Amino acid sequence: xxxxxxxxxxxxxxxxxxxxxxxxxxxxxxxxxxxxxxxxxxxxxxxxxxxxxxxxxxxxxxxxxxxxxxxxxxxxxxxxxxxxxxxxxxxxxxxxxxxxxxxxxxxxxxxxxxxxxxxxxxxxxxxxxxxxxxxxxxxxxxxxxxxxxxxxxxxxxxxxxxxxxxxxxxxxxxxxxxxxxxxxxxxxxxxxxxxxxxxxxxxxxxxx
Amino acid sequence: xxxxxxxxxxxxxxxxxxxxxxxxxxxxxxxxxxxxxxxxxxxxxxxxxxxxxxxxxxxxxxxxxxxxxxxxxxxxxxxxxxxxxxxxxxxxxxxxxxxxxxxxxxxxxxxxxxxxxxxxxxxxxxxxxxxxxxxxxxxxxxxxxxxxxxxxxxxxxxxxxxxxxxxxxxxxxxxxxxxxxxxxxxxxxxxxxxxxxxxxxxxxxxxx
DNA sequence: ATTATCTATAGATCTATAGATAATGC
DNA sequence: ATTATCTATAGATCTATAGATAATGC
Numbered sequence: 001x002x003x004x005x006x007x008x009x010x011x012x013x014x015x016x017x018x019x020x021x022x023x024x025x026x027x028x029x030x031x032x033x034x035x036x037x038x039x040x041x042x043x044x045x046x047x048x049x050x051x052x053x054x055x056x057x058x059x060x061x062x063x064x065x066x067x068x069x070x071x072x073x074x075x076x077x078x079x080x081x082x083x084x085x086x087x088x089x090x091x092x093x094x095x096x097x098x099x100x101x102x103x104x105x106x107x108x109x110x111x112x113x114x115x116x117x118x119x120x121x122x123x124x125x126x127x128x129x130x131x132x133x134x135x136x137x138x139x140x141x142x143x144x145x146x147x148x149x150x151x152x153x154x155x156x157x158x159x160x161x162x163x164x165x166x167x168x169x170x171x172x173x174x175x176x177x178x179x180x181x182x183x184x185x186x187x188x189x190x191x192x193x194x195x196x197x198x199x200x201x202x203x204x205x206x207x208x
Numbered sequence: 209x210x211x212x213x214x215x216x217x218x219x220x221x222x223x224x225x226x227x228x229x230x231x232x233x234x235x236x237x238x239x240x241x242x243x244x245x246x247x248x249x250x251x252x253x254x255x256x257x258x259x260x261x262x263x264x265x266x267x268x269x270x271x272x273x274x275x276x277x278x279x280x281x282x283x284x285x286x287x288x289x290x291x292x293x294x295x296x297x298x299x300x301x302x303x304x305x306x307x308x309x310x311x312x313x314x315x316x317x318x319x320x321x322x323x324x325x326x327x328x329x330x331x332x333x334x335x336x337x338x339x340x341x342x343x344x345x346x347x348x349x350x351x352x353x354x355x356x357x358x359x360x361x362x363x364x365x366x367x368x369x370x371x372x373x374x375x376x377x378x379x380x381x382x383x384x385x386x387x388x389x390x391x392x393x394x395x396x397x398x399x400x401x402x403x404x405x406x407x408x409x410x411x412x413x414x415x416x
Numbered sequence: 417a418t419t420a421t422c423t424a425t426a427g428a429t430c431t432a433t434a435g436a437t438a439a440t441g442c
Numbered sequence: 443a444t445t446a447t448c449t450a451t452a453g454a455t456c457t458a459t460a461g462a463t464a465a466t467g468c
Binding site: 029030031032033034112115116118119120121122123133136165168169171172173174175176177179180182183192195196198199202203206 | 237238239240241242320323324326327328329330331341344373376377379380381382383384385387388390391400403404406407410411414
């Protein structure tokens with residue numbers, strides 16, 4: 001039924017995806033400015049002109065790369081276990097903190113790309129930049145949802161801004177942990193993630 | 209006495225400094241890959257060949273830029289008020305947390321540059337990269353010193369690793385806050401800094 | 417003689433396009 | 443006729459150097 005089921009069209013979509021994935025891998029390490037169409041062409045195995053057949057320019061290529069990596073992350077991001085019983089709440093909260101940290105560090109490439117683009121804002125061109133900022137807002141919303149589900153309702157009634165603030169803190173601290181893991185070779189990612197879970201828990205309990 | 213006091217030599221040092229500062233400003237926004245000698249030349253007002261007279265290549269230019277920005281940050285970084293009295297400790301700890309956050313956010317350019325280079329590690333060439341990693345270790349040591357002075361001695365005897373862990377957490381969280389401030393336009397830097405101070409305090413108290 | 421700057425340019429790489437070629441859809 | 447890929451290349455920008463020029467130091 002769909003006009004896009006022929007062999008030729010399918011191969012076109014596959015090439016498009018290969019270009020997106022190649023760009024994604026390079027950009028997560030080198031950023032927007034460091035990612036050239038030549039490198040993308042080399043890694044994807046397609047000539048540079050094929051990149052321009054699938055995407056209008058570097059700006060739009062990046063906009064699609066951002067969208068694609070977000071879609072993948074979003075699909076793998078799990079919801080928290082809601083607090084069921086009043087008594088076991090501290091345990092569930094602690095468990096959900098670990099759970100959240102694990103979920104974030106399971107797709108580090110997406111976060112690395114976001115970090116690069118956030119910092120390189122002057123270098124990133126308009127379309128890609130707009131898309132990135134939209135996605136960042138959606139991720140924050142997703143994190144706030146997590147906290148709304150994970151925090152005990154009474155503490156939210158008392159302080160309605162708490163999930164939003166914790167969401168921003170979660171994002172900021174996760175960012176910092178990825179930077180540290182990157183700078184130190186990645187061996188200590190777990191120890192820092194542990195520390196993040198601790199501090200999220202400490203903050204959530206204190207304000208909750 | 210010094211052979212470097214003549215007008216000519218002094219002007220040479222001034223040009224060198226102008227190149228370093230121009231590179232620093234551009235690199236904090238665009239990263240290593242996005243900073244071209246052409247842009248440095250334009251912003252500093254000196255021709256590209258002058259850049260290569262003062263520095264062997266882009267790699268060494270960046271090594272010097274990193275060193276210079278660290279020296280400035282290090283000089284402006286203040287020591288904590290040590291805990292004097294047993295009773296007023298919580299207040300002093302809280303005060304020192306604010307103090308630390310303020311000190312870090314007073315020279316954001318240094319942190320921004322460090323963030324860019326940490327993430328772009330594949331793009332940054334050997335000399336600059338080695339210098340950057342050294343400096344990062346020194347900064348961590350400086351933060352650990354801060355916590356050794358700021359935390360009450362008994363809690364340190366009980367948990368000797370605490371200052372080091374808090375130092376790494378301080379660095380990670382500061383990094384995250386700069387990313388957030390950058391992505392969101394900078395208006396909310398203060399609110400996040402507040403949140404960071406809160407969490408440092410919560411962690412320090414809990415583990416202390 | 418040394419130090420610093422300038423003009424000019426080599427050679428590599430970058431973004432992007434033109435236009436030929438080949439495979440599918442109708 | 444449409445979709446996708448290829449070769450080839452234009453024109454800009456990039457890192458880096460050669461070599462002339464001018465100001466200081468001795």
